[in-house]
Amino acid sequence: MTTLKAPNHAASVPGISLPQQIGRLGELAYNLWWTWHPESRRLFERIDAVLWEQVAHNPVKFLQQVKRKNLNAAAQDRRYVEFYNRILAEFDAYMGETDTWFARTYPNLLGQTIAYFSMEFGLHESLPMYAGGLGVLSGDHLKEASDLGLPLVAVGFLYKQGYFRQRITEDGWQEAYFDKIEPNELAITPVRDTEGQEVRVSVALAGRTVLARIWRVQVGRVPLFLLDTDIEANSPGDRELTARLYDADPDMRISQFIILGIGGVRALRALGIQPAVWHMNEGPSAFLNLERLRELMNALPKGEDTWERALELVRTTTVFTTHTSVPAGHSNFPLWMMEKYFSSYWGELGLDRDSFMALGQHQEPWGTVFGVTPLALRLSAYRNAVSELHGQVSRKMWHVLWPDRSEDEVPITSITNGVHTATWLARRFHRLFDVYLGPDWRERLDDPATWERIWDIPDEELWAVRKHLKRQLAAYIRDRARQQWASGKVHPIQIVSAGVLLDPYALTIGFARRFATYKRATLLLRDTERLRRLVNQPDRPVQFIFAGKAHPADDPGKHFIQQLYQLVKQPAFSGRLVFLEDYDIRLARLLVQGVDVWLNTPRRPFEASGTSGQKAAINGVLHLSVLDGWWREGYNGQNGWAIGDDTDYNDYEAQDAADCESLYNLLENEVVPLYYDRDPDNIPRQWLKKVRASMATIGPAFSTRRMVKEYTTTMYIPAMEWYLLRRQEMQGAPVR
Numbered sequence: 001m002t003t004l005k006a007p008n009h010a011a012s013v014p015g016i017s018l019p020q021q022i023g024r025l026g027e028l029a030y031n032l033w034w035t036w037h038p039e040s041r042r043l044f045e046r047i048d049a050v051l052w053e054q055v056a057h058n059p060v061k062f063l064q065q066v067k068r069k070n071l072n073a074a075a076q077d078r079r080y081v082e083f084y085n086r087i088l089a090e091f092d093a094y095m096g097e098t099d100t101w102f103a104r105t106y107p108n109l110l111g112q113t114i115a116y117f118s119m120e121f122g123l124h125e126s127l128p129m130y131a132g133g134l135g136v137l138s139g140d141h142l143k144e145a146s147d148l149g150l151p152l153v154a155v156g157f158l159y160k161q162g163y164f165r166q167r168i169t170e171d172g173w174q175e176a177y178f179d180k181i182e183p184n185e186l187a188i189t190p191v192r193d194t195e196g197q198e199v200r201v202s203v204a205l206a207g208r209t210v211l212a213r214i215w216r217v218q219v220g221r222v223p224l225f226l227l228d229t230d231i232e233a234n235s236p237g238d239r240e241l242t243a244r245l246y247d248a249d250p251d252m253r254i255s256q257f258i259i260l261g262i263g264g265v266r267a268l269r270a271l272g273i274q275p276a277v278w279h280m281n282e283g284p285s286a287f288l289n290l291e292r293l294r295e296l297m298n299a300l301p302k303g304e305d306t307w308e309r310a311l312e313l314v315r316t317t318t319v320f321t322t323h324t325s326v327p328a329g330h331s332n333f334p335l336w337m338m339e340k341y342f343s344s345y346w347g348e349l350g351l352d353r354d355s356f357m358a359l360g361q362h363q364e365p366w367g368t369v370f371g372v373t374p375l376a377l378r379l380s381a382y383r384n385a386v387s388e389l390h391g392q393v394s395r396k397m398w399h400v401l402w403p404d405r406s407e408d409e410v411p412i413t414s415i416t417n418g419v420h421t422a423t424w425l426a427r428r429f430h431r432l433f434d435v436y437l438g439p440d441w442r443e444r445l446d447d448p449a450t451w452e453r454i455w456d457i458p459d460e461e462l463w464a465v466r467k468h469l470k471r472q473l474a475a476y477i478r479d480r481a482r483q484q485w486a487s488g489k490v491h492p493i494q495i496v497s498a499g500v501l502l503d504p505y506a507l508t509i510g511f512a513r514r515f516a517t518y519k520r521a522t523l524l525l526r527d528t529e530r531l532r533r534l535v536n537q538p539d540r541p542v543q544f545i546f547a548g549k550a551h552p553a554d555d556p557g558k559h560f561i562q563q564l565y566q567l568v569k570q571p572a573f574s575g576r577l578v579f580l581e582d583y584d585i586r587l588a589r590l591l592v593q594g595v596d597v598w599l600n601t602p603r604r605p606f607e608a609s610g611t612s613g614q615k616a617a618i619n620g621v622l623h624l625s626v627l628d629g630w631w632r633e634g635y636n637g638q639n640g641w642a643i644g645d646d647t648d649y650n651d652y653e654a655q656d657a658a659d660c661e662s663l664y665n666l667l668e669n670e671v672v673p674l675y676y677d678r679d680p681d682n683i684p685r686q687w688l689k690k691v692r693a694s695m696a697t698i699g700p701a702f703s704t705r706r707m708v709k710e711y712t713t714t715m716y717i718p719a720m721e722w723y724l725l726r727r728q729e730m731q732g733a734p735v736r
């Protein structure tokens with residue numbers, strides 16, 4: 001067994017020496033803590049703001065490229081060095097904190113480990129290892145686990161090409177391109193053993209052996225280990241296995257799932273980590289339990305009930321979270337493909353083909369498949385959906401696995417998603433909260449009493465921050481459009497479509513998310529005449545900003561973008577409909593902070609939770625949404641608007657027509673009049689009242705503070721207790 005060398009988080013970026021007065025900037029660059037500390041990014045920005053923008057907020061690249069003379073100037077600037085010392089002191093206090101929530105609440109369990117597996121992690125724009133909501137949720141989960149002091153480690157992939165970048169052609173077609181990422185420019189470090197050798201794990205893939213190395217990302221106090229097959233020992237094809245996220249090729253997909261699940265368990269073993277609890281965030285990591293079963297079958301004394309025993313041990317220490325309400329969103333593999341990849345594996349579990357297949361077997365209309373969700377559900381004792389409604393939908397969808405029970409008794413509970421407040425909250429609001437919410441508001445994030453004090457903020461100050469954030473968004477959009485124009489590669493109409501005609505004082509509605517068809521980005525377009533009138537009222541103009549990617553294999557989604565783009569280009573809409581290319585965390589942050597209203601129009605009940613509206617709400621942006629996912633719990637009649645009602649439809653056309661009518665009625669009769677209802681100081685007092693109602697109710701309930709505590713108390717702790725009871729038995733597990 002190799003042991004993990006004490007993490008050496010490069011006191012400086014490789015090859016760069018920093019002036020001694022500011023020598024720990026490199027260390028800060030390698031810990032993502034800086035991404036959710038409201039001021040620390042200024043440490044980089046203040047040295048060279050232009051470069052900071054050019055490197056897209058990547059601190060490692062920044063330190064590699066910054067001019068020596070700028071570094072020296074900062075080191076000589078007394079005010080800069082004072083600022084640096086203050087931030088570094090806060091960083092040290094954070095990293096050294098022993099009195100965390102977890103330590104206070106479960107002092108006896110501090111020595112245990114929770115392993116959290118996910119296919120994607122959305123932590124920051126400089127680490128493109130995510131595609132959308134699922135990744136951002138995993139990223140937020142890690143940050144919160146760090147804040148709460150959970151003994152958690154995470155496992156995922158390093159994607160050399162990340163998710164695709166998006167360009168929209170003049171006729172509205174989405175083009176995908178990939179950036180090749182240089183690992184030495186990212187805030188990641190290779191994991192080495194005590195001899196300084198890179199730690200590697202191997203998995204068998206259809207008769208060949210594939211190796212993966214391991215990178216480490218430090219997320220505050222939580223380490224994230226990323227698997228990477230791009231090493232010389234692998235064939236050229238295998239080196240590409242971890243290049244891209246959500247490749248459509250099924251062989252690629254199953255290989256990734258095997259590397260993540262089976263390789264991920266081996267990686268933790270290689271690092272000397274023996275988790276008590278295993279959390280599979282969505283189906284792609286489900287194979288990890290096969291590997292744990294294999295280990296246990298080797299370790300447990302042989303007897304008649306060995307398999308049952310192993311199953312029991314695995315189940316009681318596994319948490320599984322399902323994230324989709326769309327049946328096609330659950331990954332399946334044909335049985336022949338499972339055979340191709342697992343025929344030499346099931347013997348090691350002591351199983352024959354049929355009993356192995358039975359673990360994931362699932363009936364689809366077109367035949368029997370092996371589903372990773374059924375596998376995960378069968379092999380975990382703690383299972384949850386991500387909102388109450390999604391819980392109902394999931395119990396119905398998976399009733400087939402528990403045919404003896406009534407639908408209500410299907411053992412899938414729900415924990416509604418939340419967002420990591422410090423990450424998504426604008427810096428200006430951090431400052432305002434410091435003044436009005438009490439100095440320790442960050443410690444009491446999930447306490448409604450903390451957020452009640454939003455009512456103490458004077459209208460003038462609240463409105464000033466809202467206006468500032470909107471101007472900031474408009475400035476960013478103009479700047480991007482200018483760069484596109486200057487590139488000489490785009491048609492003028494694309495510059496109009498990119499938002500140069502936006503008015504920073506007009507009511508601005510944001511719609512940004514994946515262009516999956518169930519999200520119905522085109523709902524508004526069902527009545528273009530009504531839309532034209534709405535945006536063009538001279539005294540009460542309305543503008544819409546759209547952004548989002550369609551999966552490269554999703555042509556209907558791409559057609560949605562095209563349909564929308566065609567309208568965006570029409571002079572009849574006066575440049576008040578805008579489509580921003582290449583939606584990512586950066587753009588998401590600017591949008592959820594900078595618009596006035598956040599629009600969400602999923603076809604109920606397909607939005608499992610949704611989180612972007614929560615990010616918007618904490619920034620004083622009002623939510624206008626179908627009562628689906630989290631909003632069905634969040635909406636209370638005062639804190640935003642509900643499109644339609646709680647009706648279940650069987651007819652998509654009728655549902656779309658009703659929701660479209662409801663949406664326009666709300667916009668025309670409520671949203672627009674309320675926004676433009678101003679007092680003599682030009683302040684929309686009634687609007688701000690709604691803003692406060694929204695911040696005060698959504699802030700505490702839909703933060704990851706509440707969410708991760710709920711995972712801990714209802715799942716991690718009970719699973720840990722099972723583990724502690726049977727630890728002796730489990731610990732024969734061999735290490736590879």
Ligand SMILES: *Cc1c(COP(=O)(O)O)cnc(C)c1O
Pocket residue numbers: 131132133134136512513514583584585588589609610611612613615
């Ligand atoms: C928050 C976020 C999402 C999730 O948005 P929903 O549509 O509400 O699920 C997707 N992508 C990015 C970049 C995000 O920041």
